[in-house]
Amino acid sequence: MTALGSNTFAVSLDDCPQWHHGIRHYAVWCLPVDDPDWLALIDHTQTRLSPWLHKGYARQPHITLFACGLVDKNHCPDAMLAAQIQSLELYSLSTMLYTSSGLSTFSTAPWLGIEDGDNRLQPLRNLLAHAAAEDSPPPQYQPHITLGFYRDTFALDAIEKALAPLQERALTLPPLHIDRVQLCYYDTHDIQGELTVKETIKLNPSAPVDNDATPINPLDEIKQMRQAQLRVCALKQQTELDQLVNQAKTGVDKSDKQT
Numbered sequence: 001m002t003a004l005g006s007n008t009f010a011v012s013l014d015d016c017p018q019w020h021h022g023i024r025h026y027a028v029w030c031l032p033v034d035d036p037d038w039l040a041l042i043d044h045t046q047t048r049l050s051p052w053l054h055k056g057y058a059r060q061p062h063i064t065l066f067a068c069g070l071v072d073k074n075h076c077p078d079a080m081l082a083a084q085i086q087s088l089e090l091y092s093l094s095t096m097l098y099t100s101s102g103l104s105t106f107s108t109a110p111w112l113g114i115e116d117g118d119n120r121l122q123p124l125r126n127l128l129a130h131a132a133a134e135d136s137p138p139p140q141y142q143p144h145i146t147l148g149f150y151r152d153t154f155a156l157d158a159i160e161k162a163l164a165p166l167q168e169r170a171l172t173l174p175p176l177h178i179d180r181v182q183l184c185y186y187d188t189h190d191i192q193g194e195l196t197v198k199e200t201i202k203l204n205p206s207a208p209v210d211n212d213a214t215p216i217n218p219l220d221e222i223k224q225m226r227q228a229q230l231r232v233c234a235l236k237q238q239t240e241l242d243q244l245v246n247q248a249k250t251g252v253d254k255s256d257k258q259t
Helices: 036-048 078-091 121-131 156-171 218-258
Strands: 025-032 062-070 096-105 110-115 144-146 176-178 180-187 196-202
Touching (some): 036 110, 036 156, 062 078, 062 180, 078 121, 078 180, 078 196, 110 156
Antiparallel strands (some): 025 062, 025 180, 062 144, 096 110, 096 176, 180 196
């Protein structure tokens, strides 16, 4: 179990204009979860934990890959999202298989953990970060599926006891097949609301194993990622230059009007 302190933290569902400043959407890159066995366990766990969770959690099961931030020209502009999309397309990603690391909890939310044994997610996060810095990056990235938010302060011991009978089932789930990466928005006025898919990057089917094939050179993979990063950097620089030009034009226009 992963827990902070001995109690849960009550998550407020109230609107928070001090955070979103009237900006309607928040953007995240996600890995959608649609395996029937995984969905069944998620639903069962949410039902079991319902006495402690807020009602109405409508967020589709997913693994958050990268938090982009509030969607506007000052935080997460469309040009930066476009650069991230291009970087993922250029990298030519292949499908991924993940296993469950079991059920656990943060102080604010219970979750189902993902075991990234091949360490494929962090390079993807690094690739996205080259186009735009992550919003409030975690000290250590822990891939997981959030199961809801705690509605009040409860003893974590009670949560752990409720999760314990489900651990064996969680740890024996079949491998989770990921065949796409999605850019999603959610409404900042509803932190439990559904995700809206804005862009989908389909992953290339993994090639069948060929024991006689020449092993993939890790240096070639690094070179491919580096080339994608350089293209993204060039696009980012062009975007920033365009923004500076537009700002300069705006300043000239204002000066002319004042004159």
